[in-house]
Amino acid sequence: MKLFWRSSAVILLLLFPNLSAQAQEDRLVKLSPSIQYQRIARWDADQLNKILQVDTPAFAGITATYTPARNAVRLYRVTYSSVVPERGNKPTVASGLLAIPEGEGTSFPMVSYQHGTVYGKQEVPSFPDQSPETQLMIAQFAGQGYVVIGADYFGLGTSSEPEGYMVKASHQQATYDMLMASRVVLDHLKLATPKLFLAGWSQGGFVTMAMLEKLEQSGVKVDAAATASAPLDVFVALNGFLSFPRKNDASWVNSLFILSAFSFENYYGVPGLARSLIADAYYDVSRKAYMREPFTPADVPTDLHKLIRADYFDPQFFAASAYGRLIAQTQAYRWIVRSPVRNYYGETDEAISVGLGQLAMTYQRAIGSSNPAVDAVSTGSTSHRGTFATAVPKWKSWFDGL
Secondary structure, eight states: OOOHHHHHHHHHHHHHHTTTHHHHHHHHHEEETTEEEEEEEEEEEHHHHHHHIIIIIHHHHSSOOOOOOOSSSEEEEEEEEHHHHHHEEEEEEEEEEEEESSOSSOOOOEEEEEEEOOOOOOSSSSSSSOOOOHHHHHHGGGTTOOOEEEOOTTTTTTTTSSOOOOOOHHHHHHHHHHHHHHHHHHHHHHHHHHOOOEEEHHHHHHHHHHHHHHHHHTTTTOOOEEESSOOHHHHHHHHHHHOOOOOTGGGGGGGHHHHEEEEEEHHOTTTTTTHHOOOOHHHHHHHHHHOOOOOGGGSSSSSSHHHGGGGGGHHHHHHHHHHHHHHHHHOOOOOOOSEEEEOOOOOTTTTHHHHTTHHHHHHTTTTTTTTEEEEEEOSSSOOOHHHHHHHHHHHHHEEEEO
């Protein structure tokens, strides 16, 4: 019987010579007690070009010109140990994506992509089938010879934590540790990434700048960072929705208040914070939305005057409240930026005003004789998704030139 099974195995290997290699690649590889990785997919150039030509225009509602993919890409999920700074550095485990170009040598530039707001726990980089924004980054960058990485953030992906939406130090820790873990995996695979670029859209634009701040403080060289539709000062963004609403404000901005209120309550340890902000009639459904429990989205009002308690529409009350004070600390542009940065913004973005899109540049240039490190770049009359879709090829053109 043993001889039969051995003979069968030999026949299988002769008929399917890649079988052993694929089994080897798809296995879980433990590099240390804190870092492991596993191949989750391989996307060929045809699949990547379909993302660029068909899927992204459908997602963004706009057609942009992308550089066609020239190579296939291997996708890996990396799992790594980290800590939660707001909870006294409580140990935790997080996940992220590592995308490696196929057949392109052993040295690549790297892009760390920080994802935007998601409503599903697995609509994140390491579950790329569920993340259209990540698919675009893989197709445009990894399909053109860049290594692409992306942290899932605490509470998303495979993380068992509650979501830490816009919780700055946790975002910084998750992305920093994902970068370090990815470099360990790449070393194991004997691959080099001499250049590091950062990029992010929407919430991920905030996280990108927060990550840049931490990397600069830690002495990690960043060759350039780019964002699209980035709410770099959350106090500015939320005050706009409450006190100076625009006609084109998005109906989904209600989620920004819900996710941040529950996240801040959990991570900063302020019991009752979310209940102090959200009207009693909508507290339970809002909690379900945050916890990713089954709920009916139509039960969450898009009218902020229904969702949020009336007191918060008084700017002074909002600023003095426990929630407002935490929001006021949630910014990612008030340090002396040293790396080259471009913040792309859309002039008809339904979530980010033009002033907010230009804020980091305005702040940096107001310092003495002006810090020129940050530029704000318009993508024209683009929506929130349209700004992202338009900015991505501009990011690549800029990074290519560096």
